């Protein structure tokens with residue numbers, strides 16, 4: 001079975017609050033490469049409330065952040081011919097810049113679907129465009145500039 005990108009991160013770089021598998025108190029977001037796009041799914045619980053019934057924007061930014069860095073790692077691996085079918089990948093990206101547009105209230109109690117597409121890669125800089133949807137309605141869009149860490 002295909003593993004999520006975050007489960008391929010080196011053990012010492014897998015503690016991120018949003019997506020680290022080694023952070024038992026974090027969100028543990030999981031992102032998959034499907035064809036030329038990436039996908040994560042997350043259902044927030046009620047503590048992430050903004051206006052009652054809607055999801056807190058900080059959580060939305062956090063989901064886009066971690067989806068974006070995972071997507072960047074996956075796209076960098078594909079570009080460099082590094083297999084994702086192995087125990088660990090030698091690629092880890094951090095956020096240089098994250099831009100979020102909140103398009104509509106994000107409803108509580110729904111599974112959120114976050115999708116990512118590669119915009120471009122230039123050296124260690126990887127730009128990914130993202131959407132976050134509930135019930136097929138785009139509630140937020142985002143763009144991340146992720147920087148691949150030096151080895």
Ligand SMILES: CCCCCCCCCCCCCC(=O)SCCNC(=O)CCNC(=O)[C@H](O)C(C)(C)COP(=O)(O)OP(=O)(O)OC[C@H]1O[C@@H](n2cnc3c(N)ncnc32)[C@H](O)[C@@H]1OP(=O)(O)O
Pocket residue numbers: 013014016018065066069092093094095096097123124125145147149150
């Ligand atoms: C944070 C590292 C620790 C390891 C933790 C791993 C796990 C974390 C998991 C977290 C995951 C979840 C997500 C999170 O929460 S990640 C947490 C939030 N992000 C950070 O803390 C990152 C802080 N910044 C840095 O550590 C360094 O600045 C990095 C590593 C990013 C680059 O420093 P480095 O010395 O390696 O490289 P460089 O300075 O030669 O830059 C290289 C190129 O990139 C360009 N550039 C750089 N920044 C920006 C910018 N802001 N906007 C536009 N461009 C930028 C730069 O101009 C250059 O371009 P060019 O001249 O080549 O054209």
